[in-house]
Amino acid sequence: MSTPIHGGGGRVDQDGYPAAEAQYGGPYLGGSSIGSVPSAPSMGLVNHVTSPLLTSIALSAGVWFDFLEQLSQKQDECPIPGTTPERRTKGNTNIESKQGDFDTENGDFDALSPGDVSDKGGGVRVGTLDDGRIIIVRPVSSDGSPTIEIQSGSRTRVKVRYVK
Amino acid sequence: MSNKYVVVIGPLLRPSSSNVVFDDGVVLVQGRAPDDVAVLEVEFPSVEFLGISDEGSRLRLLNDLDGLRGALLKSRDGDLLRYFADESLHTREGIELTHYIFMIGEEIIDVITREEPVFNVTPP
Numbered sequence: 001m002s003t004p005i006h007g008g009g010g011r012v013d014q015d016g017y018p019a020a021e022a023q024y025g026g027p028y029l030g031g032s033s034i035g036s037v038p039s040a041p042s043m044g045l046v047n048h049v050t051s052p053l054l055t056s057i058a059l060s061a062g063v064w065f066d067f068l069e070q071l072s073q074k075q076d077e078c079p080i081p082g083t084t085p086e087r088r089t090k091g092n093t094n095i096e097s098k099q100g101d102f103d104t105e106n107g108d109f110d111a112l113s114p115g116d117v118s119d120k121g122g123g124v125r126v127g128t129l130d131d132g133r134i135i136i137v138r139p140v141s142s143d144g145s146p147t148i149e150i151q152s153g154s155r156t157r158v159k160v161r162y163v164k
Numbered sequence: 165m166s167n168k169y170v171v172v173i174g175p176l177l178r179p180s181s182s183n184v185v186f187d188d189g190v191v192l193v194q195g196r197a198p199d200d201v202a203v204l205e206v207e208f209p210s211v212e213f214l215g216i217s218d219e220g221s222r223l224r225l226l227n228d229l230d231g232l233r234g235a236l237l238k239s240r241d242g243d244l245l246r247y248f249a250d251e252s253l254h255t256r257e258g259i260e261l262t263h264y265i266f267m268i269g270e271e272i273i274d275v276i277t278r279e280e281p282v283f284n285v286t287p288p
Contacts, residue, residue, distance in 0.1 A: 087179045087198075093218075093270055095179065122227055140226040142219035142267040143178060144233050149220050159220070159270070 076156045080108045083160050093157045100162040102139050102146045109137040168241045171234035182268040195235050195268040205284040213248055213276035222272045237265045
């Protein structure tokens with residue numbers, strides 16, 4: 001027996017399957033019927049085959065999720081010592097603050113020994129950290145504080161505001 | 165020092181955040197206090213241009229402001245207005261356009277409009 005999920009007037013045979021299902025030996029997804037739920041005996045074989053597969057997929061997804069979460073946390077880490085967390089935006093920017101000025105932030109930038117440093121003029125420098133993240137030191141920000149910004153490949157971003 | 169920018173509303177308390185709604189041509193910009201309560205609302209009955217960017221990508225503007233800061237500034241002569249004039253092939257000439265610049269939270273919100281906005285500011 002089967003329980004029709006949806007039927008729109010298609011011909012149904014004595015077992016409850018639409019006629020085409022009876023002919024082809026399985027649920028028929030075309031026409032006016034979008035399928036049926038087979039009875040328990042036929043589900044047993046399906047469960048026997050699919051359960052380990054689904055468990056395996058779920059475990060793999062879990063491992064990937066954990067890996068991505070760890071990666072995200074790492075990308076979100078602030079490599080500058082002595083900062084204080086301020087807030088995290090909904091857009092995943094991690095805002096931190098540190099007491100200091102433009103000289104302090106330049107000292108912190110240099111202490112991280114970024115590679116491929118490029119001077120953009122006006123006190124703005126860009127480099128690459130060992131872990132591949134981009135680091136930008138700048139004397140300006142929208143609130144006036146000198147800021148170091150660290151960008152990962154994802155949308156995660158860290159900003160350290162230097163406040164007096 | 166650039167005098168082409170004027171402060172309309174001073175800086176909000178830190179840390180603030182922004183909320184922008186575009187609804188069928190009408191734009192509402194909110195500035196929110198640390199407790200997420202709206203302390204500033206500015207409604208534009210119509211806009212010619214709307215842009216939102218992270219403040220870190222607006223370093224030329226921040227340099228150009230030369231230390232001038234506020235939750236809302238305005239200008240009648242800036243790079244964005246010139247870009248907009250070029251982009252519209254100067255078909256808006258003769259219309260007085262104003263560039264409003266919100267600096268709230270981590271974003272800079274640019275609005276170019278020909279109309280006066282409606283302000284609603286909650287005193288701190």
